[in-house]
Amino acid sequence: MRLNWTEEGFRVVDAGKSRVTIRTDGWGGAETTPAVADALATREEGPDELDLRVAGAADALGFPPVYARIVSLDDGTRREFSRGADGVDLGAGRYVVRFDANVRVFVRFDGPATLASVDADTVRLSWPERSAVSIGFESLVDTPDRSVTVDRSLDGVATALTAMSAANEDTSPDRTWPTRREEPPRVEFGNRTHVPSSVWERRPDTGIELVVPRELEYLVTGASLAHYLGARVTVESGVDPHLDLDGHRRSLGHGREYQAETAAILRRCFYLDCVVRVAGPHGDDLSVSHVADDLDLDTTALYQTPLATRVRRYLQLPYERVANEFPEWHLTMHVDPTFENVVVLPHLLSNVPHLFAPESEPLSKKEWLRLTVNDGYDTSHEQARRVAPGTTAARSEPSATRSDDTEASGDTRESPGEVSEDTSHLEHPRTDDDATLRVTREISNVDLVNPVLGPGQSHGWLAEKVPIDVFKTFPEAYENHRKYLDGSDSNLSIVTVVNDSGQRQLGLSNDDDADMRDEHAEIVTQYERRADELGVDLSLRENVSTAELARIFESRNDLVHFIGHRDDDGLECTNGFFSTTTLSESNTQTFFLNACGSFPEGRALVEKGSVGGGVTFESVTNDDAVEVGVDFARLIMNGFCIERALDYARGQLMTPKDYAVVGDGTHVLTQNDSIVASGLYLFDDGPDSYLLLSENSAPWITGVSARGSLDDLDRRHLVGTDRVYEVDTDGLLSYLSSTDAPVVYEKSLYWPEQLITRLE
Numbered sequence: 052m053r054l055n056w057t058e059e060g061f062r063v064v065d066a067g068k069s070r071v072t073i074r075t076d077g078w079g080g081a082e083t084t085p086a087v088a089d090a091l092a093t094r095e096e097g098p099d100e101l102d103l104r105v106a107g108a109a110d111a112l113g114f115p116p117v118y119a120r121i122v123s124l125d126d127g128t129r130r131e132f133s134r135g136a137d138g139v140d141l142g143a144g145r146y147v148v149r150f151d152a153n154v155r156v157f158v159r160f161d162g163p164a165t166l167a168s169v170d171a172d173t174v175r176l177s178w179p180e181r182s183a184v185s186i187g188f189e190s191l192v193d194t195p196d197r198s199v200t201v202d203r204s205l206d207g208v209a210t211a212l213t214a215m216s217a218a219n220e221d222t223s224p225d226r227t228w229p230t231r232r233e234e235p236p237r238v239e240f241g242n243r244t245h246v247p248s249s250v251w252e253r254r255p256d257t258g259i260e261l262v263v264p265r266e267l268e269y270l271v272t273g274a275s276l277a278h279y280l281g282a283r284v285t286v287e288s289g290v291d292p293h294l295d296l297d298g299h300r301r302s303l304g305h306g307r308e309y310q311a312e313t314a315a316i317l318r319r320c321f322y323l324d325c326v327v328r329v330a331g332p333h334g335d336d337l338s339v340s341h342v343a344d345d346l347d348l349d350t351t352a353l354y355q356t357p358l359a360t361r362v363r364r365y366l367q368l369p370y371e372r373v374a375n376e377f378p379e380w381h382l383t384m385h386v387d388p389t390f391e392n393v394v395v396l397p398h399l400l401s402n403v404p405h406l407f408a409p410e411s412e413p414l415s416k417k418e419w420l421r422l423t424v425n426d427g428y429d430t431s432h433e434q435a436r437r438v439a440p441g442t443t444a445a446r447s448e449p450s451a452t453r454s455d456d457t458e459a460s461g462d463t464r465e466s467p468g469e470v471s472e473d474t475s476h477l478e479h480p481r482t483d484d485d486a487t488l489r490v491t492r493e494i495s496n497v498d499l500v501n502p503v504l505g506p507g508q509s510h511g512w513l514a515e516k517v518p519i520d521v522f523k524t525f526p527e528a529y530e531n532h533r534k535y536l537d538g539s540d541s542n543l544s545i546v547t548v549v550n551d552s553g554q555r556q557l558g559l560s561n562d563d564d565a566d567m568r569d570e571h572a573e574i575v576t577q578y579e580r581r582a583d584e585l586g587v588d589l590s591l592r593e594n595v596s597t598a599e600l601a602r603i604f605e606s607r608n609d610l611v612h613f614i615g616h617r618d619d620d621g622l623e624c625t626n627g628f629f630s631t632t633t634l635s636e637s638n639t640q641t642f643f644l645n646a647c648g649s650f651p652e653g654r655a656l657v658e659k660g661s662v663g664g665g666v667t668f669e670s671v672t673n674d675d676a677v678e679v680g681v682d683f684a685r686l687i688m689n690g691f692c693i694e695r696a697l698d699y700a701r702g703q704l705m706t707p708k709d710y711a712v713v714g715d716g717t718h719v720l721t722q723n724d725s726i727v728a729s730g731l732y733l734f735d736d737g738p739d740s741y742l743l744l745s746e747n748s749a750p751w752i753t754g755v756s757a758r759g760s761l762d763d764l765d766r767r768h769l770v771g772t773d774r775v776y777e778v779d780t781d782g783l784l785s786y787l788s789s790t791d792a793p794v795v796y797e798k799s800l801y802w803p804e805q806l807i808t809r810l811e
Contacts (some may be wrong), residue, residue, distance in 0.1 A: 052154075053103045053300055053541055060113070062586075064541040065101060068609070069153035069722045070586060073186070074113030074173070081108035081183040087159035088187060090124055090147050101157070101187035109184055111177035111688035112158070115724050116168065118151045118758075134174065138167030148176065153722035155189040169491040171789060180435065191230075193401070194536055200245040204396040208270050208393050209284040211238045214246050215274075215400060216281040217253040222358040224324035224334055226279070227754040235278065235397040240390065257281035258297035258359035264290055268388035268408050269309065271396070276313040279321060280362060280402040297359035301366060307410075314380070314405040314505060319370045320378040321403065323348075324756065325769060327361075330354040334474070335756050342373045342696055346390025359799040378771030382717065382750040383507030385409040387514040390744035391526055395513060398529035399781060402717070403753055409514035410503035418498065422519065423708035428732075428795045495651050496619070497668055508771070509694055509750035511716060517650070519708050522694045522716030528657050529715060535609070535640045535662065542586040543721065544608045545578050547571060548600065549593050550615035550623055567614050568675040570645075574612060585721050597629040604631065604656065608639045610687070614680065617646040631655040641693065641720050645680045647671055653713040663714020665697045675704050682793075682800060689791060692716065692751050699730060699793060703800045717751035719761075727757065727770050733806070741783055743776045759788065784810065 052067045060075035084106040091101070124145035125131075132139055137720050141162040148166065150156040160182055169175045193734040199205030199214045215235035219226050226232060236250055259282040263269035269292055270284065277284050282294070294316075303312045323639040326342050328334050330350035343350050345581070346368050353361055383405040386392050399406075502518035504510055510521040516521050549571040571593070591720070592603065600622065603611060616623040621630035622644070632655040642664035644653050653666035665683060679700045686696035694716030701707040729747035738744045747757055748771045756767035761776045768774060778786065787794070787803040794801045 052188060054103060054105060054240045055541070061105070061153055063188050064586070065102070065154050065192050066194065066536040067190070068543055068586070069190040069191065070467060070541070071115060071150075071152040071154040071156060071188070073156070075109050076112075076177075077108075077110035077181055079108055079181075081566065084183040085145070085159045085161060086186045087147070087157050087185040089555050090145075090159045091187065100571050102190050103188040104185065104186040107183075109178075110181050110182050111175055112184070112186075113169070114150050114156065115152050115172045115261050115600060116172060116174050117724055117726075119166065119174065120149045120151075120353075121166065121234045122147045122149070131593055132166055132174070134168055134171075134474070134783050135732060136168070138165055140165050144180075150174075151189065151726070152179050152724070153726065155191065157187040158184060159187075160184045192536060193234045193236045194533070195236065195397075196601050197247065197250055198239055199247070199250060200239045200241040200243070202242065202244055203240045203390055205265050205267060205270065207240070207244060208267065208390070209758065210244055210246065212270060212274050212284040213282075214250050214254065215278050215397060216255065216257075217250045218401060219255065219278075219281055220382065222255050222281060223331060224256055224328035224361075225322045225331055227328055227753050228333070229401070229752055232401045232403070232754075234401045237397050240394075255281050258357065260281070260285060260295040262290055262295060262809050263292045264286060264288070266388075267390070267393075271386055271392065272310045272406045272408055273303075273313050275400055275404055275406045277402055281358065294362075296363045296366075297357075298333055299359075299363055307408075310407045310505065314383075314407070317403070318377075318380055318406065318506075319374075320365050321754070323365045323368075323370070324361075326350065327353045335537075337756060338766050338768045338772065339376050340766070342376055345373050346370075346445075348374065353434070356585065361751050376774075378508075378748070378769055380405055380507045381748065381753045382509050382511065383407060383505045383770055384511045385502065385505070385521070387513055392513055395526045396531050402751065404511075405505055405507055407505040409512060409516070410518055411500035411518055412503065414499050414501045414519065417706070418501065419519070421500075423706045427704070427707060428702045428798055428800075429712045490725050496648075499668065508748055509716070519711075522663070522712035522714070523654075523658050524663070524714055524716065525654075527660075528662055531657070531660055531662050532715070532718075534638075534660070542588045543610070544588050544590070545610045545612070546590045546603055546608050547575060547578065547590060547612045548595060548603065550595060550600075550612065550613070550625070567676075569672065570614055570673075570680050573677070574614075574684040577681060577688060578612075580685065581688050581721070594625050596626045600624055600629045601634060602771075604634055604637050604639050606638060609641065611639045611642045612680070612684065613646060613649075614643070614676075615646050617644075617649050617652065622646060624650070624654060631659065634659045637661045641687075641718065641753045643680065643683055645676050650711065650713060657714040661714060662718050663693050663712060663716060664687050667695065668711055669709040670707070675706075675709070678703055679710060685802070686793070688721055690719060690721050690725075690728040692719045692749070694750060695748070701799075702795070719751055725757075727752065727755065729757075729759075729792055731792050731794040736777065737803070739779050741778050741780070743778050743783065745774045745776070747771070750808040758805075780810065 055062050060073045062070055062072045064070040088101055113408045119132040124147060141164045144162050146160055146162055148158045164178050166176050199211055201211045204413060218233040218235040220231045259280045261273055261277045262281040262285045263273060265286045265288050292309050294301040303309050326339060327350045329340055331354045384399055385407050385498040388408055497517050500516045500518050502521055512518050512523050514522040549567055551567045575591060582589060600603040620628035637656045637660035640662050642656055642661060644666050647667060647668045647670040650668055653664055682700040683696055686699055694712050697710055697712050701710040727747045727749045729745050734742040745759055755770045757770050758767045759774055784807055787807050790803055794806050796806060
């Protein structure tokens with residue numbers, strides 16, 4: 052973690068290039084300063100160890116407009132503060148304030164003091180006179196250095212899965228907070244088994260055991276449940292799969308039934324833990340807290356109950372009565388049960404995904420066409436009416452089925468935190484008469500299949516074949532994450548490339564190439580929009596050669612956005628075609644290859660060293676490419692993960708399934724002040740009346756809570772919960788003027804300034 056002084060104060064940047072800027076008034080030295088580390092250790096308000104500390108004296112400090120928790124070190128009382136709230140006056144006493152930015156900040160000082168919003172961009176902590184202060188920083192980037200070695204056998208895998216529970220810091224319901232779920236130890240295969248004592252010592256004895264037959268599929272698909280429950284994993288020949296809960300047995304079924312049951316138990320235990328954690332010292336008042344009364348749960352007693360006993364209690368409840376109160380599960384990974392993929396599991400499990408074995412059906416051209424032309428935004432009025440105005444709704448939990456066309460914080464040491472109401476995604480669906488409905492998979496030579504999907508909002512495919520409706524990923528994508536966390540440069544490097552000269556040289560140039568140049572100009576505008584805030588170094592390249600394009604991908608870049616043509620030989624350059632398969636190594640973290648049939652090139656980039664990016668399966672029209680490319684750029688810069696950004700951007704097309712994600716679709720390149728960016732759907736609801744549906748789903752994180760700026764109640768919602776508000780025109784325009792969130796309206800994707808112009 053690095054600290055850099057600026058004209059206004061100082062900036063801290065972590066290994067993942069997330070940053071927080073603190074403005075200082077009257078900053079200088081101080082003879083003595085209160086110790087932030089000692090305060091956190093005494094009250095358990097923060098991490099065991101801070102990544103960076105700075106101390107001095109100031110008249111005032113300015114912070115980003117994120118959720119804050121004020122803790123009195125004298126009596127332990129806690130007060131909350133969020134953007135737009137009334138200022139808080141603090142009397143004499145000792146305090147710690149935690150700011151839930153993308154790099155978490157802890158400020159130790161003595162009062163009196165005032166915490167208040169200055170404007171939409173700044174929260175100010177000030178003192179009547181210059182005061183001593185110490186500030187600590189915690190990175191949210193998890194870079195574990197522990198590993199276990201096991202033999203390449205079913206017993207070895209069971210041992211590795213058992214050891215992975217060492218990543219959970221406690222057995223209380225607070226394990227639902229993502230900060231209490233570290234990435235598990237890495238898995239290596241060797242001639243002998245070796246689990247370091249430091250791993251075994253950290254592993255809690257939960258009294259829970261997962262017993263499965265001697266088949267790798269049961270181990271892989273049961274891994275997420277075993278990890279969350281801290282279960283010891285055992286394989287036995289001919290056994291019926293079951294959980295042993297401190298002597299009480301729960302059967303799990305066989306085959307697909309086992310996978311669905313382990314997912315259902317995980318979902319039940321996780322969400323009920325979220326309800327029960329309200330009774331703990333780090334609890335927050337959730338919109339689903341009423342479930343405790345609905346199910347007659349004594350949350351105070353259950354919070355203190357051992358994990359095995361708590362799970363038994365959960366499994367006795369009529370959970371189906373309240374299941375729809377909770378969000379649809381954030382992520383389901385469809386994973387081939389292979390030893391190679393066992394090595395990937397530590398990268399996945401801290402995010403608590405559902406795990407299913409991959410199943411798919413053939414996809415005819417006719418079926419592909421039917422599915423893709425019906426894959427736009429769900430803009431039915433009933434989508435919003437399913438939720439009463441001002442309340443919340445969770446999507447229903449489907450059983451495994453064939454795909455069809457039908458401010459956040461997570462620190463359990465101190466407080467839940469919040470996602471403030473941000474929104475960022477969406478603009479116009481393709482309805483042009485000349486829009487083509489091709490089914491020419493020869494463009495990328497990819498035979499697509501129709502996946503049988505388990506329950507979940509987002510889906511990843513770590514398996515053979517190339518399915519629609521999911522991000523297609525590879526083991527390399529997850530290991531590649533690590534090499535971009537070395538902190539070699541504190542700025543994000545983004546390179547845009549537009550290659551259109553090849554067609555002109557062949558006499559094939561037309562208006563489409565002019566569209567490419569227009570697209571390039573527009574995406575540059577989007578990447579510049581938050582460049583200063585995010586610390587972006589932007590490079591613009593036009594009409595590069597094959598050697599130059601190779602050097603771009605081989606150079607250390609965080610994002611390469613390519614606009615141009617492609618055929619079977621690769622991406623078109625001024626002197627021929629460049630295939631990414633010829634690279635010795637890719638050092639480009641993420642990419643967007645906006646060229647016809649670019650899937651093979653994206654796949655090769657991931658296999659050579661990238662994390663993931665956007666690609667196409669088919670030939671795409673230039674008008675479509677411009678719309679998707681420009682919106683993708685803005686969504687990525689607003690903190691959307693790759694999968695969600697491309698999903699919103701492509702939803703405006705007549706054939707949205709032409710675009711796909713390859714690699715880790717949950718990867719987030721840039722930060723959002725609200726941690727999880729939100730998206731909006733707008734519906735007419737009569738004269739001068741609208742329904743505004745807000746969603747902040749995040750396949751890369753679960754267990755955090757959010758509170759929107761339109762919420763009247765002083766409570767939070769689990770991230771992934773849809774919220775609907777009834778607003779009039781003035782209220783809507785006022786809200787749109789304060790956000791940079793995307794809005795879907797009448798099957799089109801708008802940004803706030805575009806929609807304001809239309810509605811005024």
